Amino acid sequence: MSLDAPRLPAAELRDLPGRADVVASETVFGGRVWDVRRDTLRLGEGQVVREYVAHTGAVAILALREDRGVPEIFLIRQYRHPVAAEDWEIPAGLLDVPGEDPVLAAQRELAEEADLVAADWEELVSFTPSPGGLDEVITVYLATGLTDVPHADRHEREHEEAGMPCGWVSLEDAVSAALGGQVRNGPMMLAVLALHARRG
Numbered sequence: 001m002s003l004d005a006p007r008l009p010a011a012e013l014r015d016l017p018g019r020a021d022v023v024a025s026e027t028v029f030g031g032r033v034w035d036v037r038r039d040t041l042r043l044g045e046g047q048v049v050r051e052y053v054a055h056t057g058a059v060a061i062l063a064l065r066e067d068r069g070v071p072e073i074f075l076i077r078q079y080r081h082p083v084a085a086e087d088w089e090i091p092a093g094l095l096d097v098p099g100e101d102p103v104l105a106a107q108r109e110l111a112e113e114a115d116l117v118a119a120d121w122e123e124l125v126s127f128t129p130s131p132g133g134l135d136e137v138i139t140v141y142l143a144t145g146l147t148d149v150p151h152a153d154r155h156e157r158e159h160e161e162a163g164m165p166c167g168w169v170s171l172e173d174a175v176s177a178a179l180g181g182q183v184r185n186g187p188m189m190l191a192v193l194a195l196h197a198r199r200g
Helices: 102-114 159-163 171-180 186-198
Strands: 021-030 035-043 046-054 058-065 072-080 085-089 092-094 116-127 138-148 166-170
Touching (some): 058 102, 058 116, 058 186, 092 102, 102 116, 116 186, 138 186, 166 171, 171 186
Parallel strands (some): 058 138
Antiparallel strands (some): 035 046, 058 092, 116 138
């Protein structure tokens, strides 16, 4: 590894899927939402042990409106205990319904968390937030053509969800907050920066 390392051709700049040969696998902790697994696998010329969080996967939604002169996105502020902070986030949720289409999960989460329905859905970006420690894949969808869920059909929020602050922020302000270090939530940052880059 040095300045003499070769320049990679653009065609090679892609992840290579493929599972290493797993010799043994066990659940070392069974949690309420996620488990911790310990795998022994053949890697290189020997065997190594890897422990990781076995995750269901998740979806996140960048809800975009442009009817007030500037592009705006919908954000929710939620307390996240592991980082001891109230994060500004985009609506999101787990893929915890077996076999559920991720787009349907995203539609459900947008309605439940933001009281919004979108006419148009597009995959914006998909990423692995911490591939050294968990197998989670988060798919972020861009949701446009927004309308309100009718009051009679709205999800009844309970516990922490009942009082979460939410609102619209300009895409420009969200990008500035992400680059300036005011917000650190990974899916939110990646989503707004991806949309900003796409829009030129």
